[in-house]
Amino acid sequence: MKTKFYTEQTLKSWDQAAEIHHRRNPGLADQTKAPDFNALHEEFNRLVDARLVADSSVAQICCNNGKDLLSIKNKGAGYCLGIDGSSKFIEQARALANHPHYSDVNFETHNVYEIPEHHHGKFDIVAITVGVLNWMPDLANFFTVCSRLLKPGGFMLMEEMHPVLNMYEEGNPSYIAYSYFNREAQIDTHGLDYFSGEKYDAEPNYYFQHTLSDILSAAIAGGLQLQTFEESRSNIGNYCGDLASSPLSPPMAFIASWKRT
Secondary structure, eight states, X not given: OHHHHHHHHHHHHHHXXXXXXXXXXXXXXXXXXXXXXXXXXXHHHHHHHHHOOTTOOEEEESOTTSHHHHHHHHTTOOSEEEEESOHHHHHHHHHHTOSGGGTTEEEEEOOGGGOOGGGTTOEEEEEEOSSOGGGOSOHHHHHHHHHHHEEEEEEEEEEEEOGGGGGEEXXXXXXXXXXXXXXXXXXXXXXXXXXXOOOOOOOOEEXXXXXXXXXXXXXXXXXXXXXXXXEEOOOTTSSSGGGGGSTTOOOOEEEEEEEEO
């Protein structure tokens, strides 16, 4: 019951943020029309290149406005499905995909913990791009959901902010302010504008700190076998960006691939 409360309440906050994010990307609709459009971060782009076979079926969980999935489609994927719990972001994704070379791309609105069973076992790749894990109150169930979408032998590809970075508060310079091991639900009402950091009176959202061992253990429990793991100092989450260029930079991000056993 708590999982449903946290996710549904947080999705209200994401619906609020959708229009703000849309305004922050005024040229995106024109950009996505290009057949070589690619918005993937460099390191994740490299990971996709290593695993994507022509015409692979791809599902992206928590796809936001779909730009990353459209990027993967342009790299040679076959059928693509984007799933997000925010109907407002799915509306944006469908609008961006309204072009002939995205005819094999669909988007659906589902709470991540309630994805319909008819999607199980249908995909060669499940993609997760930055900004997903911290919103998951039940990490083990999340990885199980992702694993169920894969065909046997399929791959889950992930980029994410490194959990160590969640210890920091933004500043000049950014500084350590939070415990790495505090797994209690954290509440925020200042909004979800991660482009410019605009604060506004927002619906409450709930986020969670998951340690690296939490992430790896949850993936194992979900029937996923780790294939590759790489830590990075890249500022993929637009958070505490000053640390990326510091000689004392903590790990800022990671990319990983798992195989469904």
